[in-house]
Amino acid sequence: MAEVRIPLHLIDDVVxxxxxxxxxxxVREIVRDLRMEIDAKDADCETISVDEDAFxxxxxxxxxxxxxxxxxxxxxxxxxxIFKPKKLxxxxxxxxxxxxxGDVMTDSLWIFRDRDYRGSKLGWYWGNFVPQIxxxxxxxxxxRGEWVxxxxxxxxxxxxxxKKMGRNAIGIEINPDVSIRSQGILGRMxxxxxxxxxxxxxxxxxxxxxxxxxGIDAFSLAILHPPYHDIIKFSDNPEDLxxxxxxxEFLDMLIRVVRNVSRxxxxxxxxxxxxxxxxxxxxxxxxxxxxxxxxxxxxFRLKSTIVKNFEFTRGKAGSxxxxxxxALSGGFYVFKHxxxxxxxxx
Numbered sequence: 001m002a003e004v005r006i007p008l009h010l011i012d013d014v015v016x017x018x019x020x021x022x023x024x025x026x027v028r029e030i031v032r033d034l035r036m037e038i039d040a041k042d043a044d045c046e047t048i049s050v051d052e053d054a055f056x057x058x059x060x061x062x063x064x065x066x067x068x069x070x071x072x073x074x075x076x077x078x079x080x081x082i083f084k085p086k087k088l089x090x091x092x093x094x095x096x097x098x099x100x101x102g103d104v105m106t107d108s109l110w111i112f113r114d115r116d117y118r119g120s121k122l123g124w125y126w127g128n129f130v131p132q133i134x135x136x137x138x139x140x141x142x143x144r145g146e147w148v149x150x151x152x153x154x155x156x157x158x159x160x161x162x163k164k165m166g167r168n169a170i171g172i173e174i175n176p177d178v179s180i181r182s183q184g185i186l187g188r189m190x191x192x193x194x195x196x197x198x199x200x201x202x203x204x205x206x207x208x209x210x211x212x213x214x215g216i217d218a219f220s221l222a223i224l225h226p227p228y229h230d231i232i233k234f235s236d237n238p239e240d241l242x243x244x245x246x247x248x249e250f251l252d253m254l255i256r257v258v259r260n261v262s263r264x265x266x267x268x269x270x271x272x273x274x275x276x277x278x279x280x281x282x283x284x285x286x287x288x289x290x291x292x293x294x295x296x297x298x299x300f301r302l303k304s305t306i307v308k309n310f311e312f313t314r315g316k317a318g319s320x321x322x323x324x325x326x327a328l329s330g331g332f333y334v335f336k337h338x339x340x341x342x343x344x345x346x
Contacts, residue, residue: 004055005047010037011082018062018075027071031063048082054099055081090220090269092143104139110308110340129225129274133308133340134158137223138167141270144192146220149264151202151257152241154234156182156195158223163191170214171197172205175235201239203256207264218266224273226254228338229287231278247285251294258295265345271300274308276338284332288339300343307337 014034021027058074058081065071080086086095093101112130134150134157142148144166150158153171155178162169163186173179179199186195198210211217227234227242229250234242241257244250258271265271273295278285296302327334 002052003049004038004052005049006038006055006082007045007047008082009045010034011048011078015075015079019072021068021071024065024068024071027065027068028063031059035059050081050097051100053102054097057099090141090143091139093140101139105136108304108306110306112309129157131157131161133225133272133274134161134223135165137221137270137272137342138162138165141221141272142167143220147214147216147218148221148223149207149219149261150223150225151205151261152224152226153182153197154178154225156186156197158225159186159195159197160189163189163193163195166192168194168214168216169196170210170216170219171195172202173197173199174201174237174240175199178234201237202260203239203253205260207260211264218269219261219264220266220269222261222265222271224257224261224271224275226257226273226275226291228276229278229285247287247290250287251290254291255294255298258298262299262345267345269345270303271295271343271345273341273343274338275341276335279332279335282330282332288341292339292341295341295343299346301346302341303344304340304342306340306342308340309337310335 014030017030018027021030055078058078062071062074062078065074080096084096087093088095093104110132112132134148138148138161146167148158148162148167148169149172150169151172153159153173156171159169159171159182161167171182173182176199179197183197186197194214196210196214198205211219227240229244229247230242232242234240237243239253241250241253244253261271273291275288275291277287277289292302292305323334326332
């Protein structure tokens with residue numbers, strides 16, 4: 001993101017002139033003068049840094065306005081952008097600068113063509129998920145320095161992104177081998193965030209003890225990526241959700257994890273759960289929606305349902321034609337999506 005430094009006195013003067021401009025020609029003259037003065041880069045005054053593209057976008061809208069009233073509307077936006085910050089209580093997003101957040105996704109359909117490898121490549125782990133998900137969740141629902149918990153931390157994707165973004169994160173992983181390996185990856189990474197991985201069962205883990213050990217008052221965000229029941233077996237541990245014998249048992253185990261997290265999540269803060277459906281004995285099992293309802297029955301309200309694509313899974317690697325044949329013969333459709341449910345604690 002390219003930034004430009006704007007003299008504060010210049011913005012104040014320009015906005016006042018635009019508010020009293022009596023013709024579009026005058027408006028355009030003011031915009032031209034402003035751009036020339038910014039390019040002059042007077043360093044002997046108080047300045048503020050803004051996103052260059054967002055600022056130029058507003059100037060273009062002022063310049064292209066057909067009425068002075070419309071130009072004044074955008075002039076007021078510039079004034080708010082510089083002098084009237086409007087921070088959300090649960091993130092670093094400043095609504096007065098909403099145009100600057102082009103990398104923050106706000107639509108409910110997420111299409112990722114490729115995994116983002118700006119972090120570590122984690123292809124060794126069967127259940128890892130794309131880093132774009134925790135990154136987007138943390139941009140939307142946390143501030144720098146706040147604490148995030150991931151009770152199914154697996155290969156550590158959430159913790160890797162947290163460390164890079166200046167957020168702190170606790171991960172809980174039931175598989176000791178996976179836990180040790182993810183700790184090694186995190187130990188080699190550079191970043192401002194503090195990360196800790198604990199080995200154990202998230203249904204019964206002493207989260208309060210972990211918080212006391214790390215000086216955490218409450219978590220600001222929870223990110224859950226549980227097994228999609230028994231589609232992939234992650235361990236032989238009977239407390240592993242992937243070993244649940246039935247859907248009902250899976251949901252009961254999931255809710256025990258949710259409750260253990262929820263009691264340590266600050267009121268009004270958010271929890272994101274990434275989960276998909278499953279197909280069994282000729283029937284599509286809406287595991288995602290069963291899980292969503294179970295969470296809603298335990299002290300949360302639903303804020304968003306996001307549908308995310310996936311184009312490749314290890315379970316279907318090299319067998320796309322076979323799955324297409326099975327779909328045609330069985331009257332079903334091949335899974336190409338999963339859900340991201342965003343909840344708010346009430």
